[in-house]
Amino acid sequence: MSLLDIRDLQVAFDTRAGVVQAVNGVNLRVERGETMALVGESGSGKSVTAYAILRLLAKPAGRISGGQVLFQGTDLVQLDERAIRAIRGNRIAMIFQEPLAALNPVLSIGRQITEAIRLHRDASPRAAWEQAVELLDRVQIPSPRQRAQDYPHQLSGGMRQRAMIAIALACEPDLLIADEPTTALDVTTQAQILALLKQLQLSTGMGLLLITHDLGVVAEVADRAAVMYAGRVVEEGGVNALFANPAHPYTQGLLASLQMDRLRAGERLPEIAGTVPSLLDLPEGCAFAPRCGQAHRLCRAESPRLGPAGTAQRVACFFPMAEPVARSLAA
Amino acid sequence: MKAAAISVSPLSGVLSVGGPARRGWAFAQRLLRNRSALIGLVLLAAVLALATAGRWLFPGDPWEMAGAPMLWPGQEADHPLGTDFMGRDLATGLVSGAGVSLLIGLVSTVLAALVGTAVGALGGYYRGWVDAALMRVTEVFQTVPKFVLAVVLVAIFKPSVGTVVLAIGAVSWPPTARLVRSEFLALREREFVLAARTLGMGDARLILTQILPNALPPVVALASLSVATAIQTEASLAFLGLGDPNVMSWGTIIGGGREQVIDAWYICGLPGAAIVLTVLGFNLLGEGLNDVLNPHLRER
Amino acid sequence: MRGPRLFGAFIGRRLLRLVPVVLGIAFLNFLILQLAPGDVVDVLAGEAGAATPEYMAALRAQFGLDQPLHGQLLHYLWNVATLDLGFSFRHNTPVLTLILDRLPATLLLMALALLIAVALGIALGTLAAARVHGWLDHLISVVVLVAYAVPSFWLGLMAVVLFSAQWGWFPSGGMVDISAGHAGLARVLDVAWHAVLPACTLATFYLAVYAKLTRTAMLELHGADFIRTARAKGASEWRVTVVHALRNALLPVLTMLGYQMASLLSGAVLVESVFSWPGLGRLAFESILARDFNLLLGILFLSSILVTVINTVIDLFYGLLDPRVSVEGRPA
Numbered sequence: 032m033s034l035l036d037i038r039d040l041q042v043a044f045d046t047r048a049g050v051v052q053a054v055n056g057v058n059l060r061v062e063r064g065e066t067m068a069l070v071g072e073s074g075s076g077k078s079v080t081a082y083a084i085l086r087l088l089a090k091p092a093g094r095i096s097g098g099q100v101l102f103q104g105t106d107l108v109q110l111d112e113r114a115i116r117a118i119r120g121n122r123i124a125m126i127f128q129e130p131l132a133a134l135n136p137v138l139s140i141g142r143q144i145t146e147a148i149r150l151h152r153d154a155s156p157r158a159a160w161e162q163a164v165e166l167l168d169r170v171q172i173p174s175p176r177q178r179a180q181d182y183p184h185q186l187s188g189g190m191r192q193r194a195m196i197a198i199a200l201a202c203e204p205d206l207l208i209a210d211e212p213t214t215a216l217d218v219t220t221q222a223q224i225l226a227l228l229k230q231l232q233l234s235t236g237m238g239l240l241l242i243t244h245d246l247g248v249v250a251e252v253a254d255r256a257a258v259m260y261a262g263r264v265v266e267e268g269g270v271n272a273l274f275a276n277p278a279h280p281y282t283q284g285l286l287a288s289l290q291m292d293r294l295r296a297g298e299r300l301p302e303i304a305g306t307v308p309s310l311l312d313l314p315e316g317c318a319f320a321p322r323c324g325q326a327h328r329l330c331r332a333e334s335p336r337l338g339p340a341g342t343a344q345r346v347a348c349f350f351p352m353a354e355p356v357a358r359s360l361a362a
Numbered sequence: 363m364k365a366a367a368i369s370v371s372p373l374s375g376v377l378s379v380g381g382p383a384r385r386g387w388a389f390a391q392r393l394l395r396n397r398s399a400l401i402g403l404v405l406l407a408a409v410l411a412l413a414t415a416g417r418w419l420f421p422g423d424p425w426e427m428a429g430a431p432m433l434w435p436g437q438e439a440d441h442p443l444g445t446d447f448m449g450r451d452l453a454t455g456l457v458s459g460a461g462v463s464l465l466i467g468l469v470s471t472v473l474a475a476l477v478g479t480a481v482g483a484l485g486g487y488y489r490g491w492v493d494a495a496l497m498r499v500t501e502v503f504q505t506v507p508k509f510v511l512a513v514v515l516v517a518i519f520k521p522s523v524g525t526v527v528l529a530i531g532a533v534s535w536p537p538t539a540r541l542v543r544s545e546f547l548a549l550r551e552r553e554f555v556l557a558a559r560t561l562g563m564g565d566a567r568l569i570l571t572q573i574l575p576n577a578l579p580p581v582v583a584l585a586s587l588s589v590a591t592a593i594q595t596e597a598s599l600a601f602l603g604l605g606d607p608n609v610m611s612w613g614t615i616i617g618g619g620r621e622q623v624i625d626a627w628y629i630c631g632l633p634g635a636a637i638v639l640t641v642l643g644f645n646l647l648g649e650g651l652n653d654v655l656n657p658h659l660r661e662r
Numbered sequence: 663m664r665g666p667r668l669f670g671a672f673i674g675r676r677l678l679r680l681v682p683v684v685l686g687i688a689f690l691n692f693l694i695l696q697l698a699p700g701d702v703v704d705v706l707a708g709e710a711g712a713a714t715p716e717y718m719a720a721l722r723a724q725f726g727l728d729q730p731l732h733g734q735l736l737h738y739l740w741n742v743a744t745l746d747l748g749f750s751f752r753h754n755t756p757v758l759t760l761i762l763d764r765l766p767a768t769l770l771l772m773a774l775a776l777l778i779a780v781a782l783g784i785a786l787g788t789l790a791a792a793r794v795h796g797w798l799d800h801l802i803s804v805v806v807l808v809a810y811a812v813p814s815f816w817l818g819l820m821a822v823v824l825f826s827a828q829w830g831w832f833p834s835g836g837m838v839d840i841s842a843g844h845a846g847l848a849r850v851l852d853v854a855w856h857a858v859l860p861a862c863t864l865a866t867f868y869l870a871v872y873a874k875l876t877r878t879a880m881l882e883l884h885g886a887d888f889i890r891t892a893r894a895k896g897a898s899e900w901r902v903t904v905v906h907a908l909r910n911a912l913l914p915v916l917t918m919l920g921y922q923m924a925s926l927l928s929g930a931v932l933v934e935s936v937f938s939w940p941g942l943g944r945l946a947f948e949s950i951l952a953r954d955f956n957l958l959l960g961i962l963f964l965s966s967i968l969v970t971v972i973n974t975v976i977d978l979f980y981g982l983l984d985p986r987v988s989v990e991g992r993p994a
Contacts, residue, residue, distance in 0.1 A: 627819075
């Protein structure tokens, strides 16, 4: 049984302009001890998917309109408020993108960690504080005992993110969801945080769901990756296979736009023509069809579902690419 | 060099093309669509009607002892709102009070707005020691309890419509000054100011024709709220006996009816209700103006 | 703001900023005296005509009226610095003594009103934010709107009519029941009973201010990232609202409190007049009637000082609550 099994998840937002289908049928699996990267550009629905797992969507506008989120067999979508709270921060933990904004400015770091502990475990304030110091040490923050008394604004960006990780690890979760954990950090710190996450995962054996738009990060730490476009997963598989043989035209385009070392002088940068469709008004059929170089009449009529393509790779396309094609995908 | 019809004003968020008349009309439409502003305007129209049409419906001197004392509202057709302990007609008094409140409220606010804008503009534009000095003065006026200062001023300079207006103006200018100052501090860094300076525009012209029109929208919203406060202050002064002795204001009526409040509470009740409605009107209008003119400050 | 050394620097800095303000207030007083119609001494002696020629001569000497203007200013500033605020001929007591005598009553009223306004205001604001756009939110908004518009003196009168005359729940004025001659706990209760109506009347306007402010602050925090983190930790809605959101929403409320101090004192003046509460306000009212301007100016000066002192205390409090605050003080 998978650690996390998302089946055909649908998330809708009620806005003044209409209903926005932010997530339109996502299928995803994360196993123990595995790092799964959820990749996509802004607006693809990757963060929304992550929030939906722990039911953190902004009420009342956001709601899970369909599908299941099976965590070790239990459907999280069906749980009541108390049950989901027992899981949050306890069995499934989450860290966020902007650590300064994500930490309460008027409480000390130590306080915020002990809160996470005491919400789910029977621990005296003293014992919890000791644990907090230990956790800060584990995330490689120097002088953890002093740092525990500091406030978020007194720490650097990298240390704040480590503190967030410490909070997340407080109750030894089975699954850690990281929503763009390194986007707000500088490149050196990024590498350190990623290394830390990987190391923690190896030592605890927890599953790690990493949300990112950065393919470099994916290559660095992920075992498997799922590519999202306009609210759906369009391709999924092992990172190596995915990078070597992308089957979906969108994935191809993404990877092609990274290969700038193959450019000759005077050549245009490779790009995917067109723009992401409005989620208020998704086209019939495949959402990528308007921008796809090889779109067929079938693609515009029906929406492809995830199906196998090669070993352990799945793609949602009627005409998956067998080999890498030319760089530019102008329509 | 006359500017083209397209303006750089924040008001241009309402409509960016067209002459001043068209923009004004579009603005009025947006204002009327705002619920707070609409209710506010209705209330104010009622008060204005009371002050003007009321004069015609209830002519006469409010100080005149027109009827039997302590008549309840509806007791006698001649005095639909009753009379006070001296037999003065309450309806006539309310009409007089409406005129006084509106007059004093508006004039003192305009005065405070002028002073406040001048102080804020100079401090915000020139900065440095000018700003520091003006800010200290503003701080002093904000530390001194406003009403106590107004009382002192009116008491010492003998109560009259003039001293009341001046006193209220003298205590009400700091918030406007602060607002205009922060607007100027922000606006003076903008590119259109730099552009005007490159054209060789002098300071005075820059301040008056370029920056000030852009700084005014929040001032207008604040002004409406200030009128509400001014009317409250005027009523409070009149209640304490510091109003112009020749003029009957709502506060005067309440102050006069104080002794009989237990038996004839309507003498205090009616003018007080009138104050509440008028203040409410200006408050709602001010909120509506704020919504329309400063949408980015709007709360959820 | 950590450490006793920084704390000392903080206090020192704030006290230093007080000096120009106090000077400014004294100068303002002086200016008013000079601009007033008639001789300064005429103004100070009042119109009641009860001043004797000797008193007038004494006043002239005290104010150094034979000296040029800047001499008079220095004289006045010196008097003020030594807290020599003059003499009230009507009460036959030094002004300072009179004011200090009545000050506790006013402080009590202000404190009670503030307590009610802040506690109830925050509660209503939080409730409105929690049920935003619902019927409770709309109801609270309407109540707040009206509370904002009601003149305090009128509200006091109407409250007396209803709660005192009609229903007999509370006394209509005064601070204690003199005839009963209570002592100890009974006296405390007696004062409390007398204080209910005036404190509630004074609190009404500020209740509206804080309710509105809290609602806005809580709504802004609603989508804040750290609120989401708290939820992700598994905290209950109650905990998220109180421990996380409210703790941060209190900061702007505290800032507003500082700005409202002057206004609160002004409001107390009016309310005391209506309820015959024996405080500074009542004293001011009496001095208006008696045209005792010396006393009035003394009240103006001391109440301004009071506002400054309270503001400094609030600044300190803010520094304790918000760890981001530096020695400079709370954000403007």
